[in-house]
Amino acid sequence: MREIDANKLQQMIIGAYDLLNENREMVNSLNVFPVPDGDTGTNMTMTMKSGVDKVNQLNSDSCYDIAKALSQGTLMGARGNSGVILSQLVRGFSKAIKGKSIIETSDIKEIFQIANQTAYKAVMKPTEGTILTVSQKMTDKANQFYTDDISLDRYLFEIISEGQIALDNTPNQLPVLKEAGVVDSGGQGLITLLKGAFSALNSDINIKDIESKNVKAYKDLPFELEFELATTEQSYQTILKNLENMADDIEQTFEQEILKASLKTDNPYSLLQMLTVDGEILKAELTNLNPNMEKVKARKKSQAKKYGFIAVSRGEGYDSILESMNIDEIISGGQTMNPSTEDIFNSLDRVNAENIIIFPNNKNIIMSAKQAAEITEKNAVVVETRSIPETFTAMLEFDPDSSIEENVENMNEVIKYLHVAEISISIRDTSIKGVEISRDDYLGILDGDIVTSNKKIVDTALKTVDHALAKDSDLSLVTLYYGEDIDKKDAKDLVKKISKKHKDVDVELVYGGQPVYYYTITLE
Numbered sequence: 001m002r003e004i005d006a007n008k009l010q011q012m013i014i015g016a017y018d019l020l021n022e023n024r025e026m027v028n029s030l031n032v033f034p035v036p037d038g039d040t041g042t043n044m045t046m047t048m049k050s051g052v053d054k055v056n057q058l059n060s061d062s063c064y065d066i067a068k069a070l071s072q073g074t075l076m077g078a079r080g081n082s083g084v085i086l087s088q089l090v091r092g093f094s095k096a097i098k099g100k101s102i103i104e105t106s107d108i109k110e111i112f113q114i115a116n117q118t119a120y121k122a123v124m125k126p127t128e129g130t131i132l133t134v135s136q137k138m139t140d141k142a143n144q145f146y147t148d149d150i151s152l153d154r155y156l157f158e159i160i161s162e163g164q165i166a167l168d169n170t171p172n173q174l175p176v177l178k179e180a181g182v183v184d185s186g187g188q189g190l191i192t193l194l195k196g197a198f199s200a201l202n203s204d205i206n207i208k209d210i211e212s213k214n215v216k217a218y219k220d221l222p223f224e225l226e227f228e229l230a231t232t233e234q235s236y237q238t239i240l241k242n243l244e245n246m247a248d249d250i251e252q253t254f255e256q257e258i259l260k261a262s263l264k265t266d267n268p269y270s271l272l273q274m275l276t277v278d279g280e281i282l283k284a285e286l287t288n289l290n291p292n293m294e295k296v297k298a299r300k301k302s303q304a305k306k307y308g309f310i311a312v313s314r315g316e317g318y319d320s321i322l323e324s325m326n327i328d329e330i331i332s333g334g335q336t337m338n339p340s341t342e343d344i345f346n347s348l349d350r351v352n353a354e355n356i357i358i359f360p361n362n363k364n365i366i367m368s369a370k371q372a373a374e375i376t377e378k379n380a381v382v383v384e385t386r387s388i389p390e391t392f393t394a395m396l397e398f399d400p401d402s403s404i405e406e407n408v409e410n411m412n413e414v415i416k417y418l419h420v421a422e423i424s425i426s427i428r429d430t431s432i433k434g435v436e437i438s439r440d441d442y443l444g445i446l447d448g449d450i451v452t453s454n455k456k457i458v459d460t461a462l463k464t465v466d467h468a469l470a471k472d473s474d475l476s477l478v479t480l481y482y483g484e485d486i487d488k489k490d491a492k493d494l495v496k497k498i499s500k501k502h503k504d505v506d507v508e509l510v511y512g513g514q515p516v517y518y519y520t521i522t523l524e
Contacts, residue, residue, distance in 0.1 A: 001201065002151065003102045003103060003104045006062055006101070008201070012197040012198075012200040012201065013197065014055075014200070015196045015199050016048065016196040017193075017196070018196055019195060019196025020196060021238075021242065021277075022241070022245065024042055025041060026041065027185050027188050029041075030188055040080065042274065043081075044083055044193075045274075046340070047077050047078050047080075049277050050073040050340070050342075051090065052073070053073060054072055054073030055070050063101060064094070067090075067093055067094040067097055070090055071087070071091045074086060075090075075091065075341060075371070078367075079368060081364050082131065083340075083368070084341070085186065086189070086190070087371070088115075088118050089118065089119045092118030092119060093111050096111040105146075105152040108142060108152065109142045112138055113139055115139075116132075120136075122367070122371075129170040129171075129174030131184060131186030133187065134187035134190055135190065137162055137163060137166035138160070138166070141159050153198075153201055153205055156198055156201075157205050160194045160198060163187075163194065167183050176433065179431050180430050224264060225262070225263055226263075226283075228258060228283040229258070229259040229260075229275050229279040230258055232279075235278035236259060239259065239279065242274055243261070243263065246265055248265075304352045305352070306353065306355060306400065307354070307356075307357065307398075307400060307404070307407075308353025309326070309327045309358075309395070310344065310348065312331045312359065312360055312362060312369075313330050313331070313333075313388055314515060315483070315512045315515070318481070318512050318514060327395075328350075328353070329347040329351055331344065338364055339365065340368060341368045341371045341372045344358065344369050348372060348378055355381070356380040357380075357407070358373060358380060358381070359391040360384070360385060361385045361386065361391055362387075366384050369382045383408055383411045383415075384412065386420070387520060388512070388520070389418070389420060393414055393415055393418050393522075394414060394415055418522055419471070419522065419524070420520065420521070421444065421445060421446045421464045421520070421521040422444075423443065423461050423519040424442070424518065425441070425443065427439065432450050433449065433450065436453065441455060442455070442460035446468055446471070451464060457518060461519055462494075462501065465498055465502070468523045469523070476505050476506065476524075477505065477508070479507075479509075479510060480494065480498075480521050481510050481512030481514065481521070482510075483518050483520070488511070492509060495508075495509050
């Protein structure tokens with residue numbers, strides 16, 4: 001095999017998406033943090049789905065046209081950091097074959113080089129042991145292994161094999177991966193995509209010869225979930241296959257393009273996200289889970305103003321506070337449901353202001369927000385908030401008479417001094433940075449690190465606050481934002497306990513209404 005034509009390339013793209021979609025829950029299970037957080041497999045799958053949809057709208061015999069459509073789709077559909085990096089790899093692929101109708105063996109080396117360079121440029125501080133490391137090792141192999149007489153399929157096979165070796169080595173590069181006993185989830189997603197693409201080549205070489213010994217399967221933690229989904233007959237078959245991979249005890253009926261199902265799953269959040277790819281959720285029953293996964297709250301402005309603001313939020317209490325601070329667009333999203341680049345881009349389009357400040361409020365949304373800010377024609381800047389309370393602090397620093405550069409600088413500076421803690425629940429047994437964690441333990445997370453694990457939520461919250469106050473003795477104000485699963489009386493009791501234990505700090509209570517995290521606690 002010496003070349004790939006447009007038809008074959010399209011088959012490879014679909015094959016890549018299909019294999020990742022089949023294995024998305026396996027990729028999700030590799031996430032190091034054992035909380036029901038935003039998932040790499042879901043983000044990469046939904047990003048790729050946006051690209052595939054764009055490709056399927058095209059009728060062209062040019063590989064470049066197809067690659068360009070894939071790039072446009074993944075760019076706008078990018079979700080989470082892994083999705084943004086994937087979109088940049090695809091962008092580099094498109095640039096490498098500009099103007100080409102077919103892809104020859106000699107083009108493969110340049111494809112990997114330019115894709116790798118483009119992805120690295122998108123990440124300010126690349127870390128060894130991630131998807132970028134896997135990409136770099138494959139690029140090195142592409143440079144070393146090419147000869148004029150090598151076949152295209154053999155060449156690709158050797159490159160992907162090197163990527164698998166690099167992926168298996170990621171735990172040796174990132175201690176947190178080794179401790180959790182997993183490989184990098186983004187790297188696993190990339191290798192899965194490439195294996196799916198290779199399988200569509202119909203080569204005599206069996207891609208299954210490339211195997212990993214390090215992938216760790218997720219543990220069962222079933223939740224009861226019932227839902228109704230509007231979908232097509234064709235999508236129904238795909239959804240059913242995905243459900244079989246993600247759930248047990250499935251009872252389902254499909255009539256008049258409505259799927260009704262009852263099942264048990266270890267991660268209902270990821271499952272609901274999967275459903276939104278191929279259908280519209282009409283009803284979902286899970287304690288305190290909002291099935292409307294794509295709601296965007298917007299307020300129209302009649303005339304242009306100097307400053308506009310966009311914030312990602314999830315929680316009735318949080319939304320009310322943001323609205324009181326005159327945030328123009330509140331994008332529903334956060335943990336487990338990262339908005340895409342296109343979602344943020346569309347919000348930018350709706351805000352009628354000369355300068356727009358974006359608050360992503362989640363570390364996994366920052367890259368998507370930056371990508372949206374880069375492609376819009378408006379003057380938009382991202383303040384790298386990792387939690388919603390950071391936006392509250394940043395907005396208090398806002399000065400309408402200052403320039404956007406001065407405001408962003410001041411906002412970034414003030415949030416450096418805000419400590420943020422979160423109380424969640426573990427979905428599996430693991431060990432992270434010396435903290436032994438059992439399934440169903442309550443987790444105390446301080447400034448991004450798990451600092452305690454306990455069977456009781458109150459003890460977990462108290463110990464987390466203890467850690468924060470020991471870390472910074474100048475802290476004088478503790479604010480508890482209680483989530484949708486917490487009764488106000490229980491939250492008040494916790495405030496009393498903190499006040500009694502730490503008499504020299506003020507403690508305030510605010511309703512956040514957020515899912516996933518029972519409490520978000522700020523200390524300043």
